Amino acid sequence: MKKIMRILGVVALAGVAGITACNHEGATDDSKLQGKTDKAAGQEMGVELLIAEADLIQVDDNPQYNTAEWLFTVKKPGRYDVWLSSLTCDTLQLSYAENVIITAGDSRLTKRPVGDEIVTDDKSVKEPWYRADSHMGSIFFSKPGEYQIQVISDKVEPHSSDLSDLNINKHTLINSLILKPMIN
Numbered sequence: 001m002k003k004i005m006r007i008l009g010v011v012a013l014a015g016v017a018g019i020t021a022c023n024h025e026g027a028t029d030d031s032k033l034q035g036k037t038d039k040a041a042g043q044e045m046g047v048e049l050l051i052a053e054a055d056l057i058q059v060d061d062n063p064q065y066n067t068a069e070w071l072f073t074v075k076k077p078g079r080y081d082v083w084l085s086s087l088t089c090d091t092l093q094l095s096y097a098e099n100v101i102i103t104a105g106d107s108r109l110t111k112r113p114v115g116d117e118i119v120t121d122d123k124s125v126k127e128p129w130y131r132a133d134s135h136m137g138s139i140f141f142s143k144p145g146e147y148q149i150q151v152i153s154d155k156v157e158p159h160s161s162d163l164s165d166l167n168i169n170k171h172t173l174i175n176s177l178i179l180k181p182m183i184n
Contacts, residue, residue, distance in 0.1 A: 094132060
């Protein structure tokens with residue numbers, strides 16, 4: 001009986017979460033008033049930090065040190081799954097020559113992206129480009145507050161949302177960083 005009640009409780013909680021998640025369109029919370037770096041902070045299903053909205057540092061002599069930086073406001077501390085979203089012409093070979101370094105707070109993730117998930121329903125990505133998301137690990141935020149998040153890679157380059165402007169010789173570029181809260 002306890003097992004059935006627990007299952008019903010989880011289903012009810014999921015239903016309430018689904019209904020409230022769909023109601024962000026007209027929200028007037030303070031996260032929308034603090035600018036582009038904080039606009040996603042109120043989303044509980046995950047946050048996508050776009051390269052187009054990042055502060056970029058381009059190192060001409062050593063592109064492996066190119067950096068994208070965002071400010072991320074954590075309202076609820078906890079562990080977040082970290083996914084790197086890449087634009088690529090070849091989903092089987094992302095052509096990352098070096099590991100990508102991601103830092104947030106005291107955490108540091110270092111890994112070569114491999115394209116764990118190929119996203120086919122992203123309407124903003126058109127041929128010859130494809131979107132490949134790579135699971136990079138997880139980061140723990142111990143308390144609420146503002147954190148600087150960095151991605152360091154030669155694949156950090158500025159690009160517009162109009163992918164027709166991208167040179168196909170680039171082969172692979174970082175499009176965004178996705179943070180998804182993990183349920184404990």
